[in-house]
Amino acid sequence: MKLLTHNMLTSKAIKGVQTGFPLNIVVKKTKTVETEFSSEFIQRMLPKLDWPAFLKAAQTLGVGSQLPDSPPTETTDETVLRSIHHALVEVEVIEGELICPETERKFPISNGIPNMLLNEDEI
Amino acid sequence: MKKYLIWFVHEHVEFRHAELQSLIELLGAKLEFLERKIDGRRLWMVDTSEEFVEPPWMIVACEELEHILNICRRSILIRYVIELYAQGESFEEVVNELKQQDIEAHDDLFKFEVEAFGRRKISREEKVAKMERLSFLPLNGSVSLKDYKHAYYIIEYYGQENNVFRENPLRVFFGRLVAEGRRDLVDWLSLKKRLFIANTSMDPTLSIVMSNMAKSKEADLVFDPFVGSASLLVAAALHGAYVLGMDIDFLLLHGRAKPSRCKVEKRQAGESVYNNLKQYGVxxxxxxxxxxxxxxxxxxxxxxxxxLTDPPYGIRESTERIGTRKNKYGGLNHAPEDHYPSKVSYNLDEVVRDLMKFSAATLPIGGRLVFWIPVFREDFIRDLDRGKACPKHPCFSMVACSEQRLTTHSSRMLFTFEKVKELEESDLQKLSDPSLSLDQDQQSFRDKYFGKYDPRISP
Structure with a gap:
């Protein structure tokens, strides 16, 4: 699971959960996988990202130090965009857990794939 | 302005106009259609009537060759495009027209191709005779079938009616090849050679068509909510998009589901969506x-x-969502994360509603939603008259719908929708309007598919 995906995932589907975002991350194993860099793609994603959630998640994964405190607006500085790219779509949580911020419900991540399935009594 | 002849693959005819039109819009290509217009923004159903003839070509005028080359880099339904030098109702007419033209001389290696559409075979002698008739052309180089720089095509069209034999062609074209479509992908993407397939993997041609309909391009984000083995995402990634998928099947995504290949006992290590993309270098x-x-x-x-998605229909992949039919669910006596939830069937009407609702919220204006719906032909045609055959949503306008026949009575329809506006407060009421639902009959596609077809029952 990459942090771009983490920035989209919610546990709102659980009965009674209001926002279910951002999910807390428990990291057991991470991996860096090369993903094609496109400044256009990162620039398109920037306004859609929940920046504080991204920053916190990046810190949990130990890749937050290069990131600016607030989302850069209309930046074309490639060094900044590349550091965002790296944290957003190259560092993956391979084994770990996502935890609902409201109910503490755990969602396991295995082989890099988060399992967001809920049980029949939770929805 | 130069004229070009676009020659199509004689397959998936109902998708031909729609694919080309999407590519023209995506690439901003400026083509002027001569003879007949492109008609890609509509419903195309398989028409087997005698009167219906969809010729396998279109003729266009274009200022910039680059526009045509760009289209050919994407289209899988175009076989090739030739710069049209001459055309007529017989080979003689073409020869006469060519004689009057001032064709630029060159010393490059070249070759001739003679093609006949709608006729079984042209003998070698006949081909050579035709080529010799064109020996007056100022082609000063030698012929080379391997290292040619220019390929000249003589194309004869003999019509496409069944059981009609014509001695002479209806139309003849002559020109120089400028570009070929992406038929190379059909073999390269073949499911036979693909590492990871699922029960309903989409065939390569239609995957590419879908991605073209969706106008996927560099730096896009393309999502498939019923990803399976990601055939559609392979196509989108080849077109430059970043891809994301979701599926309810845990075992499949982890490559541990029952194998989909015949006579294979277990899946190989490393069967995954990631490795499928890797196989194609994306x-x-x-x-x-x-x-x-x-x-x-x-x-x-x-x-x-x-x-882009191919929702499960319940034939070879079950349509399911999480749920239970038990009135009082007892709860779990083990940790929830180790539990496999039970699933209930998820009917097609609900799938489509949820898909459109989600798409309305996530796509930008102009963003496209492309998906299949299986139909019973008789029901679909009847519902068309009642205006209930196609899904509707206040945020979407239907761009195109093309039919692929599956059996005598069933088909699947490829719908392409484009988001035209954001959801407003006043639309919420419309969404619960029952007139937006598909007809009841379509919901029971599975029952009908497996049931014995009785034409007396169907109106």
Whole structure:
């Protein structure tokens, strides 16, 4: 699971959960996988990202130090965009857990794939 | 302005106009259609009537060759495009027209191709005779079938009616090849050679058509909520998009489901969506796959550029979502994360509603949603008259719908929708309007498919 995906995932589907975002991350194993860099793609994603959630998640994964405190607006500085790219779509949580911020419900991540399935009594 | 002849593949005829039109819009190509217009923004159903003839070509005028080359780099339904030098109702007419033209001389290696559409075979002698008739052309180089720089095509069209034999062609074209479509992908992407397939993997041609309909391009984010083995995402990634998928099937995404190949006992190690992309050299476009239920709000609304999907119909893949039919659910006596939830069937009407609702929230204006719906032909045609055959949503306008015949009575329809506006407060009421639902009959596609077909029951 990459942090771009983490920035989209919610546990709102659980009965009674209001926002279910951002999910807390428990990291057991991470991996860096090369993903094609496109400044256009990162620039398109920037306004859609929940920046504080991204920053916190990046810190949990130990890749937050290069990131600016607030989302850069209309930046074309490639060094900044590349550091965002790296944290957003190259560092993956391979084994770990996502935890609902409201109910503490755990969602396991295995082989890099988060399992967001809920049980029949939770929805 | 130069004239070009676009020659199409004689397959998936109902998708031909729609694919080309999407590519023209995507690439901003400026083509002027001569003779007959392109008609890609409509419903195309298989028409087997005698009167219906869809010729396998279109003639266009174009200022910039680059526009045509760009289209050919994407289209899988175009065989090739030739710069049209002459045309007529017989080969003689073409020869006479060519004689009057001032064709630029060159010393390059070249070759001739003689093609006949609608006729079984042209003998070698006949081909050579035709080529010799064109010996007056100022082609000063030698013929080379291997290292040619220019390929000249003589194309004869003999009509496409069944059981009609014509001695002479109806139309003859002559020109120089400028570009070929992406038929090379059909073999390269063949499912036979693909590492990871599922029970309903989409065939390569239609995957590419879908991605073209969705206008996937560089730096886009394309999402498939019923990803399976990601055939559609392979196509989107080849077109430059970053891809993300979701599926309810945990075992499949982890490559541990029952194998889909005949006579194979277990899946190989490494069968995964990532490795499928890797097989085609586009793994750097992979974002993630998520095990999740597309009927639930698993994703926060983040903008996708396009949504491409083939929802399960319940024939070879079950249509399911998480749920239970038990009135009082006893709860679990073990940790919830180790539990495999039970699933209930998820009917097609609900799937489509949820898909459109999700797409309305995630796509930008102009973003496209491309998906299949299986139909019973008789029902679909009847519903068309009642205006109930195609799904509707206040935020979407239907761009195109093309039919692929599956059996005598069933088909699947490829719908392409484009988002035209954001959801407004006043639309919420419309969404619950029962007139937006598909007809009841379509919901029971599975029952009908497996049931014995009785023409007396169907109106």
């Amino acid at each position: 793994e750097k476009k992979y974002l993630d796959v998520i095990v999740g239920d597309s009927s639930l709000p698993v994703l926060r609304h983040l903008t996708m550029n396009a949504i």
